[in-house]
Amino acid sequence: MRRSGCENGHDRVVEAAVSGGGVRLDPKRLLILRHIAESGGVAAAARALGHTASAVSQQLQRLEQEAGVPLVDRSGGRTELTAAGRLLAEHGGRVGDVLADAARELQALTGQASGPVTIGVPGPAITYFATTTLRFLAESHPAITPRLVETDREDGLRALRLGEFDVLVIEDDSAAPTPLPPGVTAQVMLRDEYRLVLPDGWETPGSPAELTGRPWIGAPGGSPRDLAFQRLAAAHGIAPSVQHVAAYRFAVYSMLAARLGPAILPAHAAEQITHGGITALPVPGDYLVRSLRRSGAGAPVPAAEAAADALQSALLCTAEFLASRGLTAGEPRVYKLIDPSV
Secondary structure, three states: OOOOHHHHOOOOOOOEEEOOOOEEEOHHHHHHHHHHHHHOOHHHHHHHHOOOHHHHHHHHHHHHHHHOOOOEEOOOOOOEEOHHHHHHHHHHHHHHHHHHHHHHHHHHHHOOOOEEEEEEEOHHHHHHHHHHHHHHHHHHOOOEEEEEEEOOHHHHHHHHHOOOOOEEEEEEEOOOOOOOOOOEEEEEEEEEEEEEEEOOOOOOOOOHHHHOOOOEEEOOOOOHHHHHHHHHHHHHOOOOOOEEEOOOHHHHHHHHHOOOOOEEEEHHHHOOOOOOEEOOOOOOOEEEEEEEEEOOOOOOHHHHHHHHHHHHHHHHHHHHHHHHOOOOOOOOEOOOEOOOOO
């Protein structure tokens, strides 16, 4: 059946016939229902899709008319899917996956990726390698329009879930990796050991337990460096007299220079300190840098994959540069690493 008006042109969608009951469902509306299910409501789905909430509500109502049954329970204060709604949302997910596979295969066939892609990165990544990513993309995929946004892990994950980010770089910990949202794939970009570093003038202890009762340079709760410290403290009974907090390594460098206390850093970051020393005392766990990208319905799959590859290449070049200048003792592992979510 053909539609009239604006839906009869470029934006026309093909109706899918479901055998057995003569029900005709619009696959475009199934994708919208999947966004509602994943984001938890009409308003959140509208933000992710770039539509108004009223437009999404209208599409939902039309899908209910096509299905002939209620798809959401509107009796409470939240939008809850009915059993039929959950069923069709699952089918919407399959439709989205098929479209994503088609886009991926087309990109592989033509070698082209295009369109906008938004990349969320933590502050240190911008300093070290993220801006180089844009130059790589301009050279290899000139039809992609990248947008770089500084973000922390919590806000970045929220933006990724809502579809505001297509690719997200996070700092993580191997022993407690961040769970992946639905429709997201991940790749470890870098894996590095932790190091315990001391300010200048501090005697190297025979055991980390000897640092109890002394000040410490800590990290925000739940961050990779904080998780590493919690493991070390639990293993050796370390109880700092005061715990300073530094979110980024540059702040740690300054606090080390002021001799405020010891700290835990990834090995490649520890090797770049100018005031302080690295101990050989073992710190359990590994530090990770991971790239997360949307791969489900509505995701710009070829562009997101190209952006993730460019991020990886930029990080590799940065690691090689630092090693060649003697700024690090060796190159951290930055290529073809198995993600802990696999």
